[in-house]
Amino acid sequence: xxxxxxxxxxxxxxxxxxxxxxxxxxxxxxxxxxxxxxxxxxxxxxxxxxxxxxxxxxxxxxxxxxxxxxxxxxxxxxxxxxxxxx
Amino acid sequence: xxxxxxxxxxxxxxxxxxxxxxxxxxxxxxxxxxxxxxxxxxxxxxxxxxxxxxxxxxxxxxxxxxxxxxxxxxxxxxxxxxxxxx
Numbered sequence: 001x002x003x004x005x006x007x008x009x010x011x012x013x014x015x016x017x018x019x020x021x022x023x024x025x026x027x028x029x030x031x032x033x034x035x036x037x038x039x040x041x042x043x044x045x046x047x048x049x050x051x052x053x054x055x056x057x058x059x060x061x062x063x064x065x066x067x068x069x070x071x072x073x074x075x076x077x078x079x080x081x082x083x084x085x086x
Numbered sequence: 087x088x089x090x091x092x093x094x095x096x097x098x099x100x101x102x103x104x105x106x107x108x109x110x111x112x113x114x115x116x117x118x119x120x121x122x123x124x125x126x127x128x129x130x131x132x133x134x135x136x137x138x139x140x141x142x143x144x145x146x147x148x149x150x151x152x153x154x155x156x157x158x159x160x161x162x163x164x165x166x167x168x169x170x171x172x
Contacts (some may be wrong), residue, residue: 001144010141016134020127041106048102055096058087061145 010063018067021074028081039082046075096149104153107160114167125168132161 027033049072056064113119135158142150 006141006144009137009144013134013137013141016137017131020131020134023127024123037110041109045103045106048099048106051095051099051102055092055099055149058092058095059145059147061147061150063141064147064150 007062010061011066014063014067014070018070018074021071025074025077028078028085032081032085039079039086042075042079042082046072046079049075093148096147097152100149100153100156104156104160107157111160111163114164114171118167118171125165125172128161128165128168132158132165135161 024037049068052068053065053072056062056068110123135154138154139151139158142148142152142154
């Protein structure tokens with residue numbers, strides 16, 4: 001398998017797992033309502049995602065970096081709205 | 087940085103992001119109640135997680151493999167309970 005083919009698998013995985021966050025972000029943004037997941041849990045996840053991004057840089061994996069960069073942005077948006085709704 | 091140090095960062099990231107799933111699994115199991123996230127979304131995520139696991143094997147990353155193996159197990163448990171609760 002070429003490196004490009006491997007990255008296509010990684011990027012498809014990234015689209016699916018990060019994409020599954022979008023409805024949650026949309027719901028919070030659109031209905032200005034929370035989603036039952038606690039704020040501290042999102043901070044917990046954000047720390048993990050930042051570490052994943054660091055790990056992705058260290059192993060030079062574009063898929064890991066990109067997936068977690070987008071996930072971090074989405075989580076910051078969720079945290080912002082959750083703090084605003086408080 | 088040694089490979090071991092890099093994997094420690096990856097495994098810490100894995101603990102944080104996969105660990106943040108546990109309260110959801112616990113809530114569904116304990117209170118036999120759903121968590122607002124749709125069943126189709128969990129199938130979507132499960133497909134992504136299986137692809138991540140494949141990607142982890144191809145780039146030989148223990149952290150990516152382990153994180154997604156555990157995430158897959160947790161998601162299968164959630165899907166099982168969601169189907170049972172239906």
